[in-house]
Amino acid sequence: MFEYMGDRISSAIKNIRGMGKITESNINEAMREIRLALLEADVNYSVVKEFTSKVKEKALGQNVENSLKPDELFIKIVKDELVELLGREYVPISTKNNFEVIMLCGLQGSGKTTTAGKLANMLRKKYNRKPLLVAGDIYRPAAIEQLKQIGSSLNIPVFSEDKKVLEIVTDAINYAKEEKLDYVIIDTAGRLQIDEVLMEELKEIEKNVNLSEVILVIDAMMGQDAINVINGFNDSLNVTGCILTKMDGDTKGGVALSLRHLTNIPIKFLGTSEKMDGLNEFYPERMAKRILDMGDILSIAEKVEDVISEDDAKKQAEKMKKGTFDLEDFLQTFKQIKKLGPLENILKMLPGARNMGINNINIDPKDMAHIEAIILSMTPYERRHPEILKASRKQRIAKGSGRSVEEVNRLLKQFDTMKELMKQMNSGKFKMPF
């Protein structure tokens, strides 16, 4: 997500590098690139206009500080403005009440049902809540079935009955109270914001039920019309937050930039995979950094914390430091990384990912399986001492794993490069791009 935007901006500011100060003429091209990049990312036209003029104004008004070069200063201004646009603070979902009811709404196909499952999963895992999913989409064929399947895969109860939506919701709330469940998540049918009849249905729920939040679920691939949709829902309902879905696509997700600025509705989460744990908290600062390829180490760290035990991580970090990291450790790390979900999502968050050319890597899960197969075909001794691997051993490993000797060689070479990189990092030679 957002890669291309960062790409264009960073190539545009190369011109400013080395200049004594920021002048109108040396940022003109950069401003043009930023404008086009934002438009190509589907950022709302009026937001683009305002953003570029603000950046320009701030950049020209600045005295170049001693500590910062003009290009660094310019990037800093762009970043700060991006953070501003994205809403500055992370606004968490409501968890302060003992009993919460939230409603998800949005257009058809925006991902409400999947998101309902992810939210329930997260509320249980992170906040220790006891969620109840409510099947409020009584129109789309098999929508209830879909929610039930999601519920059963997560082992989270799903409430459904053959009644009108408002009745379903009130019955569900009573059911939740009886069953000592404390977080009710209402899935609703997709609807157009201009469909007055269906919008009335949501208004009825809002009027009769004490809702903690009304969450609008939006497809990150949306174009310029996003703002009409958001305003339409927000005019009818008191929308308290948004969830942007399908951010794991190659969309630039410019709607994120327009959203907060034009409506003041905070983005709470991003949907980042089809798996039930693919819901990330939305931090404006981190997002801005990611857009500008400044990396998002914090998000990686959080993700890692979720799936890898601290002890394991410490042990391996120690080994990396000492340079005793071998293929056995690599295999362990590898297995843990697999738990993190698609690796390309993680790589993108690394600072300078673009400069290293790893921002747009598409990793085939099969390749990962091949690497694992190759290492598993080695004896434990070989894994500890990869330097003993010569032709005949390599041939055996290739045969055992069903891969070619070239692939075995490639893996060993990659492992060496990685080790080298770790050494550099530890000796402080590794230079961060920003």
Place this chain on the structure above:
Amino acid sequence: MGLFDKLKNIVAKKSAVLDKNEKEEIINYEKGLKKTREEFVSKLNILGFKYTKVSEEYFEELENILIMADIGVNTVMKFMDKLRKRVKEENITDTEYLKEVIVDELLIIYVEGESLSDKIKINENGPTVILMVGVNGVGKTTTIAKLAYKYKSEDKSVMLIAGDTFRAGASEQLKIWADKTDSLFYGKSESDAASVIYDGLLLAKEKNVDIVLIDTAGRLQNKVNLMKELEKINKVIGTHIEGAPHETLLVIDAQTGQNGIMQAKAFKEITNITGIVLTKLDGTAKGGIVLAIKEEVNLPVKFIGLGEKMTDLKPFDIENYIYGLFKDMI
């Protein structure tokens, strides 16, 4: 005769020789595009009020309007260059006339280059296989239901194959549609998509069904493993029925922004996309992305979705579409 009049004439002539159903088609277009049109045209009209003379400001605001319609930054930039050139060459100063030139040039974007068929290719020697692909949530399954309804009402036998074995409830959803449209159904949840399709097609051949509609799981175009699965599905389809799939339709949500171009490019690389179905045009979105897709990826639109009713899937007609967008102005 102004260009608007020409377009109006084309549509009027069409309707003169058309039967009642086809006339209704044009009315449906106008109705379905109502919301889309209102905003778009009122913006252009305001522009006409504001500027009686063509000026740099006029161009800038026009560029804004086109970008807001999701026509695509590249396509808009090229369009603007062309328009500027034409204005200079033909010495156009009147914004009223320029409006006509704009509509004319927008049509040209779509009709230029290779002329592409907007018809569905029918297999004369056996079942016609139509494969539906696209990213998540664009409306593949619903579109299949509408297509099934269309072919059933043309007295054809139809079979639906549930190739989406991934999303919860997808197979059930398709089954309900099969029952509602009185079509045959083949599906087996929790198995490999390619094998379900393989078995389904075997059955379709055996029963000598006229039209086979294959649903597939939504997949984001940058997911390598899912795109590989699609490649496999595509291969499997050809094994039983020669020349199949006869049509591979990429379903795109009219709300989609610039990512639509990437979707079209990526899916075209993996499968032989023969056309686009643009869904959800009954909202406020302009669906301008189809112009960009035609220009950059050269794919025609075959159907558009103008509502939730079974009859709301319409064959795409560029003249009707552009006329539908600009009707109030003409």
